[in-house]
Amino acid sequence: MREGAREIAVSAAELVATMAALKALGDFILFDIVAVDRPERYELTYRLLDRGGEGRVGFFTVRVSAEKSGADEPSLPSLVGVWKAADVLEREVWDLMGIRFEGRAGLKRILCMDDFEGHPLRKDFVVRRTPRFAEAQEGGRP
Amino acid sequence: MSDTLETQEYSLNLGPQHPSTHGVYHARLRLDGETIVSCENVIGYLHRGMEKLAESRTYAQFAPFTSRFDYLSGALNTWGYAMALEKLGGVAVPERAEYLRVIVGELQRIASHLVMLASMVIDLNAVTGWMYAFTAREGILDLLEAVTGSRMTINYIVAGGVIEDLPSEFESKVKRTFEDLRSRLADFDRLVSGNEIFQGRTKGIGVIESGTALEFGMTGPNLRASGVGLDLRKDAPYSVYDRIDFEVPILRGGDTFDRYYIHLLEIHQSVRIVEQALDGLPSGPLRTKLPKAWKPAAGEAFGTIESTRGIQGYHIVSDGSERPYRMHLRSPAFANIAIVPEIAPGLTIQDFVATLASLDIVLGEIDR
Numbered sequence: 001m002r003e004g005a006r007e008i009a010v011s012a013a014e015l016v017a018t019m020a021a022l023k024a025l026g027d028f029i030l031f032d033i034v035a036v037d038r039p040e041r042y043e044l045t046y047r048l049l050d051r052g053g054e055g056r057v058g059f060f061t062v063r064v065s066a067e068k069s070g071a072d073e074p075s076l077p078s079l080v081g082v083w084k085a086a087d088v089l090e091r092e093v094w095d096l097m098g099i100r101f102e103g104r105a106g107l108k109r110i111l112c113m114d115d116f117e118g119h120p121l122r123k124d125f126v127v128r129r130t131p132r133f134a135e136a137q138e139g140g141r142p
Numbered sequence: 143m144s145d146t147l148e149t150q151e152y153s154l155n156l157g158p159q160h161p162s163t164h165g166v167y168h169a170r171l172r173l174d175g176e177t178i179v180s181c182e183n184v185i186g187y188l189h190r191g192m193e194k195l196a197e198s199r200t201y202a203q204f205a206p207f208t209s210r211f212d213y214l215s216g217a218l219n220t221w222g223y224a225m226a227l228e229k230l231g232g233v234a235v236p237e238r239a240e241y242l243r244v245i246v247g248e249l250q251r252i253a254s255h256l257v258m259l260a261s262m263v264i265d266l267n268a269v270t271g272w273m274y275a276f277t278a279r280e281g282i283l284d285l286l287e288a289v290t291g292s293r294m295t296i297n298y299i300v301a302g303g304v305i306e307d308l309p310s311e312f313e314s315k316v317k318r319t320f321e322d323l324r325s326r327l328a329d330f331d332r333l334v335s336g337n338e339i340f341q342g343r344t345k346g347i348g349v350i351e352s353g354t355a356l357e358f359g360m361t362g363p364n365l366r367a368s369g370v371g372l373d374l375r376k377d378a379p380y381s382v383y384d385r386i387d388f389e390v391p392i393l394r395g396g397d398t399f400d401r402y403y404i405h406l407l408e409i410h411q412s413v414r415i416v417e418q419a420l421d422g423l424p425s426g427p428l429r430t431k432l433p434k435a436w437k438p439a440a441g442e443a444f445g446t447i448e449s450t451r452g453i454q455g456y457h458i459v460s461d462g463s464e465r466p467y468r469m470h471l472r473s474p475a476f477a478n479i480a481i482v483p484e485i486a487p488g489l490t491i492q493d494f495v496a497t498l499a500s501l502d503i504v505l506g507e508i509d510r
Contacts, residue, residue: 029356032472034457045457047472049359051370057377059444085412086357088480096193111186120194121468127194134201 007061012076015064017083019046019082027052028060033090035097041065042074042099066099078104093114096121145284151179154491158187162265162495165505169482169494178494181486183448183479188509196469201301201436204469209295211471212507215450216255217250217286217296225380225457226445227301231438238426239303240382246289246298247447248412252323252448253282255405255412258502262335262402265499266343271334278326281319288312301436303429313420320413325395326407335403344399348485348497351396357479358484364501368396368405374448386418398493399501403438417443435464451475451502474509 003096010018022028031049035042046062046085078101079086090101091110101107109116119126154171157163166187170178192211196204208223209216221243228235235243256279263271283293288309290298298304334340350360352368365372373390375383391407394401440462446455452474459468478501486494 004208024460029359031453032455032457032470034468034472036459036468047455047457049361049453051372051377057372059446083359084357084484085477085480088476092476109186110190113186120191125194127198127345139198 006058009063012064012066016077016082017063018062018081019079022048022060022062023082025052026120030079030085030089033086033093035093035099035121037078037097037121041068042097044076044093044099046079073098073100075100075102077102078107080104095119098122145252147173150318153439156491156494158184158219162498164261164499164503167479167498167503167505167508169498171486171491171494173345173491176490176492178486178489178491181483181494183482185479185505188505193469193470196466197467201466202432202434204466206295206297206396207301208471209297210319210505210506211510212254212449212451212454212475213295214504215254216294217246217290217298218254218447218449219454220297220299221247222445222447222449222454222456223284224299224301224445226443226458228444230441230443230458230460231301231432231436233430233432234429235300235303237382237424237428241419241423242289242297242308243384244303244381244383244430245308245416245423245432246286246304247261248415248419249282249286250296250414251450252409252412253279255409256282256405257332258405259330259402262496262499262502263340263494266340268334268337269338271330274330274333276324278323280321285312285316285319288315300429304497305425305429307428316416316420318401320417323409323413327406331406332416335406341399342498343492343496344402345397347493348489348500349395349397349399350481351430351483355396355480356483358481360452360481361474361477362448362450363404363408364401364478365452366391367400368472371455374446374453375449380447382419383415385422386415388418389414398496401502405502409495426480437462438463446472449474450502451478451507454507469485471507471510473510475503475507476498478510479503 027050030046034045043065048060050058050060066076071141092124093099094107094108151172151174154173157168158166168184170252208219211219256275260272260275266298287293350368352370355365355368371392376390383385388411391404393404438460442459444457455472457470458466461467
């Protein structure tokens with residue numbers, strides 16, 4: 001891994017311009033987006049794969065957070081216009097963590113089924129046992 | 143006659159129950175005759191909520207789950223997970239364990255690549271080729287079973303090292319198996335790669351340019367078949383790969399044939415790696431023992447390995463308790479499959495099936 005700063009934090013407003021500038025450098029590809037549910041905010045980690053520099057490969061991290069302020073689904077600007085890879089990654093974050101990405105089409109569920117309610121990776125989402133078929137039927141065995 | 147016929151586009155669901163989708167992948171196709179106009183990926187049929195499950199289990203309890211992601215290369219999955227945990231807790235791995243990881247990991251890669259070759263040729267109706275590759279894989283699985291105790295969903299690599307040493311006479315078994323593997327691969331190569339029908343079905347089909355591949359975050363053999371030499375084992379060597387002499391095959395065509403052929407070339411390199419790792423195997427302890435209720439300090443770690451299908455990464459966030467606060471898998475096949483709607487328009491259905499087979503997806507890893 002190359003030495004030097006491998007990580008920056010930006011505000012939501014700066015996100016798209018920062019990523020576009022990084023992409024223009026030519027060596028980065030969008031590798032992954034991870035969202036973490038913290039008590040006051042959602043922390044997002046955009047990980048870029050850096051292919052540049054003497055054939056040495058490393059990772060570059062861009063952090064941005066979305067505050068939890070009243071609105072059920074906080075939003076961030078979408079990166080679909082910068083990298084095509086952002087499409088499925090953002091859909092995954094929305095599906096599982098409930099963060100809306102603005103400025104893009106087709107933000108729909110990707111891993112959960114279409115009529116699923118809630119966003120399972122949020123800390124307030126409680127995993128419950130699904131009733132078995134017989135239990136769900138009236139008069140079925142408990 | 144054809145001037146008076148009215149034609150229109152129609153929809154076709156390819157999958158999720160379809161043998162050529164290699165699991166439960168579902169493509170919603172719009173077709174004009176036999177030509178694809180547009181394609182929509184529908185995934186998630188195998189979603190088991192693994193990332194959520196991880197949050198209610200201790201670090202060690204979740205380890206066996208990881209080999210259910212990419213179930214064709216279970217040992218490599220557990221390696222990535224172990225590596226993330228070691229970074230998180232600053233755990234040192236004994237040298238012998240690193241060599242054993244390389245041996246098991248590369249055997250696993252060979253086994254997975256053989257499945258890819260077999261299922262690719264059977265999708266093109268070359269049924270005999272399937273038999274050759276699967277028979278060869280059987281020998282590799284016997285080796286894996288001798289070391290790890292299981293053929294699939296291997297849980298051998300754990301945080302801090304590996305769980306078992308090699309069984310007796312392992313080296314001679316490897317030697318015999320590799321002799322057999324080489325001769326079967328030579329047969330397979332003659333039978334399939336040079337076959338005119340096979341080439342006709344795969345050459346120039348489903349071409350992915352290097353720029354498009356990078357735009358979609360593709361990695362692994364699929365990217366290397368498009369002319370981009372990106373392999374973490376070479377470019378950011380982990381474990382003991384920097385002490386081993388091997389090459390990373392790169393092909394330029396980016397078509398279905400190159401994606402097929404690169405797997406064949408990579409198997410030969412993996413064989414080289416295993417042989418060298420066995421020669422250089424040092425003696426010493428196998429494992430840094432971690433306590434049962436292991437509590438890494440609060441923080442996060444990202445562990446990456448070059449898995450069979452590309453770069454796999456585990457992002458683990460700890461809050462100082464014995465369970466992960468957040469565990470995320472960056473799955474290479476998830477990125478690789480996302481390119482299908484981009485390249486599908488213009489392909490016929492038979493070419494679509496060939497292209498999909500060459501992308502070598504595993505739904506367990508895509509859907510998580």
